[in-house]
Amino acid sequence: MNFPVEKLPNIEFKLDEPLSKYTFTKTGGNADVLAFPKTREELIQIVDTARVNQVPITVIGNASNLIIKDGGIRGIVIILPNFKKIEVSETKVTAEAGATIINTTIAAQKAGLTGLEFAAGIPGSVGGAVFMNAGAYGGEVKDVFESAEVLLPDGHITTLTHDDMNFSYRHSTVQDDGGIVISATFSLKRGNKDVIQEEMDRLNALRRSKQPLEYPSCGSVFKRPKGHFTGPLIIKAGLQGKMVGGAQVSMKHAGFIVNVKHATATDYMNLIHLIQKTVKEKFDVELHTEVRIIGEDKK
Secondary structure, three states: OOOOHHHOOOOEEEEEEEHHHOOOOOOOOEEEEEEEOOOHHHHHHHHHHHHHOOOOEEEEOOOOOEEEOOOOEEEEEEEOOOOOOEEEEOOEEEEEOOOEHHHHHHHHHHOOEEOOHHHOOOOOEHHHHHHHOOEEOOEEHHHOEEEEEEEOOOOOEEEEEHHHHOOEOOEOOHHHHOOEEEEEEEEOEEOOHHHHHHHHHHHHHHHHHHOOOOOOEEEEOEOOOOOOOHHHHHHHOOOOOOEEOOEEEOOOOOOEEEEOOOOOHHHHHHHHHHHHHHHHHHHOOOOOEOOEEEOOOOO
16 A cells, blocks of 8 residues: 655554544454545645555545444545534535534524434434435435535545435435535524424434444444335344344344444444345345445455
8 A cells, every 4th residue: 555644744644543443333444544634635635645646545424324344444544523614604504524413403403493403313424424315204414405515536626516416315426426525515494493402302312212322333224125114124034132243133223233242343244144134035125235334354
């Protein structure tokens, strides 16, 4: 791997860094190079240097709906915790990619803006939420998205509109073109602060009651198959509570896999494959993963 970190002395890098420190599952192998740019200029420098040296780039957000395999990630991994500014102007909220979507919903509520309540408990970053068209409780990012600043692989920054993003279920165009979301603007409506807060509180209480937030997890593992609900299918298959290594199908919500005993990413992958195989055999239903799975298998 030929990424000359010494030529970018002002940027924070960590070499051979365990990505398990940064994922919600507490699993994942090492990154060859992990970068923490502080400014757009530093981000552009990293992308330009990687392109010139033909080094692959991977961006991870809050890693809340992500499995990184135990072999880690080759090339350079970029994480954007320094990009966390949130600004409100009239009925629009603009948040940098590293800001949490939760903090963005809080900023909207404080400004008396409604539309983002569905995301009040989503633990991801704004960049990840746009990338994945994150959603919950009947709402999706696409419902309130206006535009995003995106750094293209050639080092140029462009603005992508709603139509440019080609949103679909847990998908946006930046998944296909290698762009890096720098910031996003959401178009909201005026509302009553107390009513907005009540809805956020209701949804957060619902999340706490139904989801296994007490354990590390990667969030909802599977996309909802047409005509079915994933959790009940897994329960009917007799797999609730099933363990592979330290990974378990949650007893609280069968659509989640939790790390109960020092699980590895391989444990997660093997349990996912077992669930898919069993549900297909029993009900002839194919389960496709919603969680993003990246990296290399351990050799």
